[in-house]
Amino acid sequence: MFFFSRRSVRRLTAFDRPALIRLLDTDPVATVLARVPVEQRRSLTSAIGLFDSDGLRSVAWAGGTLVPYGFDDDGLDQLAAHIVKTSPSASSIVGPQDQVMGLWKRLESHMPEPRDVRVEQYSMVFAREPQVGGDPLVRRATPAEAPLVYPAAVAMFTEEVGYDPSGRYYRSRVENLIGEGRTFVRMGRGFNGEPKVEFKADVGALAGGVAQIQGVWVAPELRGQGIASACMSRVAQIVARQIAPTVSLYVNDYNLAAVRVYEKSGFVTVGHFSTVLL
Known part of the structure; x- marks a missing residue:
């Protein structure tokens, strides 16, 4: 595992996989899109991690979809600077509202006009008895x-x-x-x-x-x-x-x-x- 005396951003490696899984486990619903490629054993070079003295603190999966998770304001500054510098391709940015909108605020002036910005989306889970019976034809x-x-x-x-x-x-x-x-x-x-x-x-x-x-x-x-x-x-x-x-x-x-x-x-x-x- 890599440790740093100050916060830094870099691409992840195979050695970071255990720390990445622990981070994603903190909110499996919010991070499911980022976790899919991890469980498919894809190379972690598409993941951008923010590290501090305690290890991996935050991550953004930067594949076809950019999925940020766990960044504070300073971390979003560092992530945005890294993205602008390395120019990873992505067709969308998706994830927790504070992460996506915070990152977009920092990237907007560096990116083409978006096709759409959907600020408010409800993240929902199946957690109570349905009000209607299930259709048996499904x-x-x-x-x-x-x-x-x-x-x-x-x-x-x-x-x-x-x-x-x-x-x-x-x-x-x-x-x-x-x-x-x-x-x-x-x-x-x-x-x-x-x-x-x-x-x-x-x-x-x-x-x-x-x-x-x-x-x-x-x-x-x-x-x-x-x-x-x-x-x-x-x-x-x-x-x-x-x-x-x-x-x-x-x-x-x-x-x-x-x-x-x-x-x-x-x-x-x-x-x-x-x-x-x-």
């Missing part, structure tokens, strides 16, 4: 259903993020989640009797005993009919029993319909996230 998607799930996933991403992600990488992502049993669907029939996805949700991040639900989508013609709460209730119960004991998600504060769905499904707010889409 189940894991099968690999054979990937061609049906893919358009729903593209529609969800386009609505949420603002651009069409269609391509080989995104298709592979959808297929991998289905293959790992981490995509849940309710299937129905179209006007001509053809099978169609009516609801979908993914365990988009899984690490440290936390399963983060992402990619929640309801077919447009079925919205407002109350199916989402029952579907989410079912998903949360299956995931908590079979995948990870803690089920989490985060949602934009202005999406009042979705917030209400999650509350009815048994989710409670435990923190505040922010996202900057670059």
Whole structure:
């Protein structure tokens, strides 16, 4: 383990892995996105650590998504200076609100105009009895259903993020989640009797005993009919029993319909996230 007489920022190495795990353990829900690549045994060179005399104090995973955790104001100054100097590429900054907005305040003048800044997002966990029963039609998607799930996933991403992600990488992502049993669907029939996805949700991040639900989508013609709460209730119960004991998600504060769905499904707010889409 490395120790320093004063605070310093550097890239992590394999020797820092035990200290990094201990740091991430202090808040598994807030750090699940940063912990995924760590548990996948990826190189830690994408992680930027702040060290003081007691060892690793704070960390930011600087991959495709920049996820900061545990920095105070001085630490955010040092992290921002390091990022400006080394120019790591990232398509978004996501994480606890104080971390993301504090870092963005320091980076904003050095970065291109963001596509969106979502200041207030509720970090929620499945922690109480749902107000609605789980929909028994919700189940894991099968690999054979990937061609049906893919358009729903593209529609969800386009609505949420603002651009069409269609391509080989995104298709592979959808297929991998289905293959790992981490995509849940309710299937129905179209006007001509053809099978169609009516609801979908993914365990988009899984690490440290936390399963983060992402990619929640309801077919447009079925919205407002109350199916989402029952579907989410079912998903949360299956995931908590079979995948990870803690089920989490985060949602934009202005999406009042979705917030209400999650509350009815048994989710409670435990923190505040922010996202900057670059």
